[in-house]
Amino acid sequence: MKSKLIHKDFKLQGISYSANGILEYLKENEDYYNFLKSWFDDKDYILTNTSGSTGNPKEIKLKKLDLIESSKLTARYFDLKVGDKIINCLPIKYIAGKMMLVRSLVLGLDLYLFPVTSSPISDLKNNYELIAFTPIQLENSIPFIEKIKKVLVGGSPVQDRLKEKILKCKSDVYETYGMTETITHVAVRNLSMGEKEFTTLPGIEIGEKDNCLFIKPNHLTIEMVQTNDVVEFTNKNQFLLIGRRDFIINSGGVKLNPELIEKKLSKYISADFIISSIDHDKFGEVVALVFKKNIPDDYNKGLTHLSKYEIPKEVLAIDNFPENNGKINRVKIRNLINHN
Numbered sequence: 001m002k003s004k005l006i007h008k009d010f011k012l013q014g015i016s017y018s019a020n021g022i023l024e025y026l027k028e029n030e031d032y033y034n035f036l037k038s039w040f041d042d043k044d045y046i047l048t049n050t051s052g053s054t055g056n057p058k059e060i061k062l063k064k065l066d067l068i069e070s071s072k073l074t075a076r077y078f079d080l081k082v083g084d085k086i087i088n089c090l091p092i093k094y095i096a097g098k099m100m101l102v103r104s105l106v107l108g109l110d111l112y113l114f115p116v117t118s119s120p121i122s123d124l125k126n127n128y129e130l131i132a133f134t135p136i137q138l139e140n141s142i143p144f145i146e147k148i149k150k151v152l153v154g155g156s157p158v159q160d161r162l163k164e165k166i167l168k169c170k171s172d173v174y175e176t177y178g179m180t181e182t183i184t185h186v187a188v189r190n191l192s193m194g195e196k197e198f199t200t201l202p203g204i205e206i207g208e209k210d211n212c213l214f215i216k217p218n219h220l221t222i223e224m225v226q227t228n229d230v231v232e233f234t235n236k237n238q239f240l241l242i243g244r245r246d247f248i249i250n251s252g253g254v255k256l257n258p259e260l261i262e263k264k265l266s267k268y269i270s271a272d273f274i275i276s277s278i279d280h281d282k283f284g285e286v287v288a289l290v291f292k293k294n295i296p297d298d299y300n301k302g303l304t305h306l307s308k309y310e311i312p313k314e315v316l317a318i319d320n321f322p323e324n325n326g327k328i329n330r331v332k333i334r335n336l337i338n339h340n
Contacts, residue, residue: 007108084129089120252283268302286313
């Protein structure tokens with residue numbers, strides 16, 4: 001098993017390391033060191049946390065062989081080869097960051113560690129094959145990504161204004177769909193080509209149960225993952241992502257999807273905002289438009305493009321949008337605006 005956990009050609013920032021060597025080199029970096037210790041131990045699984053963007057984070061077990069197979073599928077799909085230089089600027093605490101390290105270890109890639117910040121790269125001197133971003137990281141890094149061949153973005157929806165910027169990039173930018181339980185991405189769409197549908201990676205089967213997407217990741221030992229995502233199928237391996245069932249607002253019996261309302265408004269509002277809901281005696285809950293820090297003067301111009309049920313009954317601002325792993329925590333925001 002040990003030989004599967006680290007490729008003989010693995011490098012960190014251009015330097016070759018063995019299992020013991022990489023542990024020694026990263027011993028001062030607590031998060032990396034603790035994960036590497038668990039990766040190289042005698043157990044056949046690792047422990048990781050879900051992001052907690054829709055509730056409390058939970059700890060789950062993932063088999064090491066599944067992480068290896070996921071890495072191989074990514075390599076085949078994105079044509080990664082031994083020695084390719086890739087960048088990680090995601091926290092190792094969560095699965096997306098873990099998998100950038102695991103892919104490097106098992107595929108023999110050359111991994112470069114960049115800061116885990118909202119603006120992780122600038123003025124790159126070398127060419128790189130792959131990087132993974134959250135949407136805010138990508139937005140802040142657009143001027144600097146031309147030296148990176150393939151860019152992955154995920155964790156939360158990519159808004160239309162960022163998609164427009166991506167169309168002007170030389171890099172291939174892919175929005176990914178996946179979760180901790182599927183060991184990151186199982187479907188992608190090429191935003192550089194203006195693709196709207198997510199297409200599953202080879203061997204991934206999808207279907208619908210209880211009005212939500214389920215996934216059969218045939219490259220893993222997991223039989224099925226049931227999601228809370230509402231989708232629209234365009235064929236057997238392609239779908240449009242409508243939004244999460246968890247976030248549906250039920251206002252007087254009318255069910256409204258906040259992510260669809262946000263999509264409509266994002267064309268007319270440049271300030272940071274989300275759609276949430278406030279408890280209401282008569283309707284149960286009503287739509288609320290929540291801005292970060294300040295309510296812009298011109299927000300009204302977008303409201304004319306909403307149906308009468310979608311128009312917010314409350315407009316307010318809060319100091320910051322709480323996040324988990326780069327994802328806006330809608331549960332916390334709803335609690336904040338209902339208990340102020």
